[in-house]
Amino acid sequence: MLARVLSSAVIGIDAYLVEVEVDIAQGLPTFTTVGLPEAAVKESRERVKSAIANSGYRFPADRITVNLAPANIKKEGTGFDLPMALGILAATNIIPESALAGYLFLGELSLDGRVKAVNGSLPMAIAAQKAGYRGIIVPTDNGQEAAVVEKLAVYPVRTLGQVVDFLNGFESILPERTDLEAMFAAPDATGADFSEVMGQEDAKRALEIAAAGGHNVLMVGPPGSGKTMLARRIPTILPAMSFAEAIETTKIFSVVGMLNRTQPLVTQRPFRSPHHTISDAGLIGGGHIPRPGEVSLAHNGVLFLDELPEYKKNVLEVLRQPLEDLQVTISRAASTLTYPSSFMLIAAMNPCPCGYFADPRHACRCTAHQIRRYRSKISGPLLDRIDIHVEVPAVAYKDLMGQTRAEASESIRRRVVAARRIQFQRFKRTKIYCNAQMASRHIRTHCRIGEDANQVLESAIDRLGLSARAYNRILKISRTIADLEAAADIQVDHVTEAVQYRSLDRSRQNM
Incomplete structure (x- = not known):
């Protein structure tokens, strides 16, 4: 008896898809997890076993092997509890395996079958949307977070039993909705001004x-x-x-x-x-x-x-x-x-x-x-x-x-x-969003200065012993000061003000 359940994990701040394969065969009762699981993933077997039993379903007394593919990436976190449990229930025909198709599952299981929140549900929802899945089933506490992703049905669940009833068609779950406009319109909570x-x-x-x-x-x-x-x-x-x-x-x-x-x-x-x-x-x-x-x-x-x-x-x-x-x-x-x-x-x-x-x-x-x-x-x-x-x-x-x-x-x-x-x-037409991010080639293009401004800058560099990096910083600041005045060209007063913002360079020369 073999079942496959789709899940996801995070590497860095991006998610990748994980296929949870559950095989149940005759033999001594064992529960083995392979696919480079770390400690929290290995401990899933105890949570999954108790959650299935306490939710009123029979846990098979057979040889259970769970594979997390791709097997060459280390798996971390507790989000595989729910897909493991659903894989076991699908392999024992409690839920039809066809009902699992097209959904991505994630969630930690408590011993009584409650589905608890996990970290990284937003990047996982983004991964599901990019892969073209029809929906993602997440813990209730992660519902609003995952629902930020558009064009993806997000189903929040509270218990393992609720997920089983949903997949069997006994219960309907309304997709989560998030009001993005209201979030962006919310005032600053600090009230500082x-x-x-x-x-x-x-x-x-x-x-x-x-x-x-x-x-x-x-x-x-x-x-x-x-x-x-x-x-x-x-x-x-x-x-x-x-x-x-x-x-x-x-x-x-x-x-x-x-x-x-x-x-x-x-x-x-x-x-x-x-x-x-x-x-x-x-x-x-x-x-x-x-x-x-x-x-x-x-x-x-x-x-x-x-x-x-x-x-x-x-x-x-x-x-x-x-x-x-x-x-x-x-x-x-x-x-x-x-x-x-x-x-x-x-x-x-x-x-x-x-x-x-x-x-x-x-x-x-x-x-x-x-x-x-x-x-x-x-x-x-x-x-x-x-x-x-x-x-x-x-x-x-x-x-x-x-x-x-x-x-x-x-x-x-x-x-x-x-x-x-x-x-x-x-x-x-570049990947730059502000003046501070300009590289040398952008400075040469957008931070040209006249002869008067050049003399002021040359004098400041000679007197303060500024480095080439500090020179570029002064030109960037000058460009920003000009932008605040909506000036097309950098003027002498822009450079003069920018030089004043190297006070520690001046103090180092005076000490």
């Missing part, structure tokens, strides 16, 4: 430029100057997520198991703020069973690293690849996985160990050697990959008590969106 930030006009200007061009930012200022407050409001001035971006971001959260069941689609740009004690694997991804790290969870959003020099040096250095390539490649002996990691890096730090270097209202207790050692924790190559360095001084009392309301995020966002629209038209 730039109008709440008093003063810091220079920092706000720098962050507006960063949002308009997708640039990375390092804010330097004393404790309490508002660096964290500013960083948390950056997602409110970024352009709204497109459906494609939302799907790609949601896939990452789905695979990790961090998707909110009440919000099955990530429609707000992520804001990730890991603690400085994080490991390199936690930040970049990896582990014994590789999984995405914080840089991938921040995909299409913001990664905020507060107190940047407090992070371990090896942790900061692994940021180089995702900042440059917009993706992370994790290599292990058995496989190599690539996770997307296109994010805005927003970092914050004090100017010195005590935090009050160059603060007119507080005396700095640090020596020059201590300040150099503190700042040397951030390597030159990493600083070169951060486009904008902005100083965030302590807020003056008159700004704190000012009666004039600061500019709201929505007003800033409109200018950012207008600049991004110019960039979209500029790069519409």
Whole structure:
């Protein structure tokens, strides 16, 4: 007696199809799973056996062999419980095997037969839709998530018995529906707004430029100057997520198991703020069973690293690849996985160990050697990959008590969106979406400057000893400033302002 059930598994953030073959033959009662199953998959036999028995069906006292094909890829997770159970029931003629055709099944079984949620149902639903399946049967808690995929019938189920009755035609299940428009129309849950930030006009200007061009930012200022407050409001001035971006971001959260069941689609740009004690694997991804790290969870959003020099040096250095390539490649002996990691890096730090270097209202207790050692924790190559360095001084009392309301995020966002629209038209025949992603050939084409601007830039490079990468960063920022003004050409004042956003390069020369 042989039965075949279609299922799926995830590798990286994409799913692949798995055929669950169940063979029941005469012999001593055994339950063997082959096809490179990991520990959780091997343990399925106990859950499947109890779930079938406690759902009122007879578990065969025969030799059972389950094969997970393709057999050359390691299978992980608990999503094969339901297809294994259905394969056994089909092999024992409790349900007709023909009823299984065209459906993809996934779900973890509890001992009493309930079908529990699994990770990665969205990429699995996408795989089923691309393969042309007529439907996918998922746990109820995964129904809204899988129903995000269009042109695919998604049937949410609660128990193994309900699935059996559905396949036998004894019970009907209404396909799940998801209101995508309502999800994208939902307001920002944080309620944060730039109008709440008093003063810091220079920092706000720098962050507006960063949002308009997708640039990375390092804010330097004393404790309490508002660096964290500013960083948390950056997602409110970024352009709204497109459906494609939302799907790609949601896939990452789905695979990790961090998707909110009440919000099955990530429609707000992520804001990730890991603690400085994080490991390199936690930040970049990896582990014994590789999984995405914080840089991938921040995909299409913001990664905020507060107190940047407090992070371990090896942790900061692994940021180089995702900042440059917009993706992370994790290599292990058995496989190599690539996770997307296109994010805005927003970092914050004090100017010195005590935090009050160059603060007119507080005396700095640090020596020059201590300040150099503190700042040397951030390597030159990493600083070169951060486009904008902005100083965030302590807020003056008159700004704190000012009666004039600061500019709201929505007003800033409109200018950012207008600049991004110019960039979209500029790069519409490429895979570039903002100025920060330009390569050298794009800079030569779109960042031409006149003789006056060239002299200003040459003088700055000679005086500050900037690297070639910093030179390119200045040109990118200049292009973004011009886009905010809807200027076709980069002017001298655009370059001059862009040079000002290399403050750490200036401070390194002065120390």
